Amino acid sequence: MTDANPNEEALSSLEDLLETAWVLICNAGEGNWESQHRDWQAAAARFRERYQAALKAREARRERERLLKCRQCGRPCFDDYMVRDDVWLQTGLGRLEGVLHLGCLEVRLGRPLRADDLTEAPVNGGIRHGMRMRPRPGLGMED
Numbered sequence: 061m062t063d064a065n066p067n068e069e070a071l072s073s074l075e076d077l078l079e080t081a082w083v084l085i086c087n088a089g090e091g092n093w094e095s096q097h098r099d100w101q102a103a104a105a106r107f108r109e110r111y112q113a114a115l116k117a118r119e120a121r122r123e124r125e126r127l128l129k130c131r132q133c134g135r136p137c138f139d140d141y142m143v144r145d146d147v148w149l150q151t152g153l154g155r156l157e158g159v160l161h162l163g164c165l166e167v168r169l170g171r172p173l174r175a176d177d178l179t180e181a182p183v184n185g186g187i188r189h190g191m192r193m194r195p196r197p198g199l200g201m202e203d
């Protein structure tokens with residue numbers, strides 16, 4: 061694993077351990093669970109359910125992480141805003157494809173963000189307010 065995050069490494073190690081346990085359980089009685097004690101079969105079935113749920117949760121987490129990575133810089137992005145569809149399409153991304161930091165959006169657009177790039181969505185209220193209170197140099201933020 062190339063990721064230096066110790067939590068990710070520990071998690072990956074535990075996932076490997078769970079997979080090994082699942083393989084051992086699957087192959088008990090040469091793969092014939094019917095030959096095992098009923099209590100063992102019930103415990104194995106409970107393990108299978110929990111293991112499958114954990115795999116689904118992991119995939120959902122990975123998908124969320126993938127969707128929340130800025131398509132320009134690759135870092136996690138929690139910038140919340142909505143630009144008009146025609147503005148977004150100028151970034152080269154599809155309508156519902158990925159996220160961009162505001163600064164990275166400007167990089168993709170090749171120009172500063174303008175107030176009229178934003179939709180009237182309530183989520184943009186804070187950005188519009190910030191544009192009025194702290195105009196950034198070179199940005200035409202007037203409404």
Ligand SMILES: [Zn+2]
Nearest residue numbers: 130133161164
């Ligand atoms: Zn970015």
